[in-house]
Amino acid sequence: xxxxxxxxxxxxxxxxxxxxxxxxxxxxxxxxxxxxxxxxxxxxxxxxxxxxxxxxxxxxxxxxxxxxxxxxxxxxxxxxxxxxxxxxxxxxxxxxxxxxxxxxxxxxxxxxxxxxxxxxxxxxxxxxxxxxxxxxxxxxxxxxxxxxxxxxxxxxxxxxxxxxxxx
Numbered sequence: 001x002x003x004x005x006x007x008x009x010x011x012x013x014x015x016x017x018x019x020x021x022x023x024x025x026x027x028x029x030x031x032x033x034x035x036x037x038x039x040x041x042x043x044x045x046x047x048x049x050x051x052x053x054x055x056x057x058x059x060x061x062x063x064x065x066x067x068x069x070x071x072x073x074x075x076x077x078x079x080x081x082x083x084x085x086x087x088x089x090x091x092x093x094x095x096x097x098x099x100x101x102x103x104x105x106x107x108x109x110x111x112x113x114x115x116x117x118x119x120x121x122x123x124x125x126x127x128x129x130x131x132x133x134x135x136x137x138x139x140x141x142x143x144x145x146x147x148x149x150x151x152x153x154x155x156x157x158x159x160x161x162x163x164x165x166x167x
Contacts, residue, residue, distance in 0.1 A: 006045070019036070023128075047117065049110070
């Protein structure tokens with residue numbers, strides 16, 4: 001069966017409050033200046049859906065026509081937020097076994113609208129503009145080092161015992 005991907009994102013002239021919140025958190029928690037963050041909802045659908053059915057699903061159910069646009073993508077494409085600036089993308093999906101009520105609603109809707117049984121998975125994508133992977137890696141390493149130092153200073157972690165556990 002084919003896997004289709006629908007990406008729903010704020011229109012380019014609309015604000016992206018979720019993306020702006022992530023941008024502010026990157027600055028306050030990680031100390032990273034990011035030019036902009038754009039967010040998108042991801043819907044992965046496994047089933048035999050035609051292009052017309054995917055268009056109808058995206059237009060009638062998944063995207064708000066006033067404030068959102070959508071793309072139906074091939075696996076190699078990355079739309080909705082392509083930028084001239086250097087960027088990094090983080091995509092978050094539930095782990096296997098974790099409840100995904102939005103995905104269940106999408107599955108039920110496809111069954112009702114088209115009479116097709118599909119499997120759905122949802123997620124969120126964040127496009128960080130004006131930052132590269134090395135900046136993210138450096139910030140992550142600094143935060144891990146700082147957390148380890150703080151835990152050691154408080155006596156919360158006995159690193160000798162932790163190393164013994166790993167062996």
